Amino acid sequence: MNRRELVFAATGLIAVPPVFAHHGWSSFDQGRPIYLEGLARKVAWRNPHVEFDLELQSDLKLPADLAQRAVPAQSSPVDGAKLLAAAVLPKRRDKVWQIELAPLSRMEAWKVPEIKNGDRVALLGFTFTEEKGDPVLRAEYVFLGGKTYGLRSSPA
16 A cells, blocks of 8 residues: 555544444344343443443342332333343353443433442343344343333333
């Protein structure tokens, strides 16, 4: 590559804004809700949605009361009781998962307290079909401070 081509290529890279990963709901296996619990790390409380790494606890297990937990009504139809009853642990053994929550406007509508590094967080959500690819969980519900927050849509 000559100098002119190199300058042109470099200028093109500078002009392109960075693209961040954003996964729509259709990328996830919504027939297999997964439960995760652990400590929040690298929290990014921003749009397009809140993200953080979740460092799983070593003795991860489904809570005995999970299927009986009350879930809040959402503006989109979500059968929360069915999802809680069907919850499973992930098959993969990754110690750290990337967590995707809702956009800030929805987090504010639910009055979810800001999650900070080191906070203990439990979630129910979905990962990629057959758990392929990166360990990413799109959260449907967040269990935080004794409360349950629905994230698919706005509060009903």
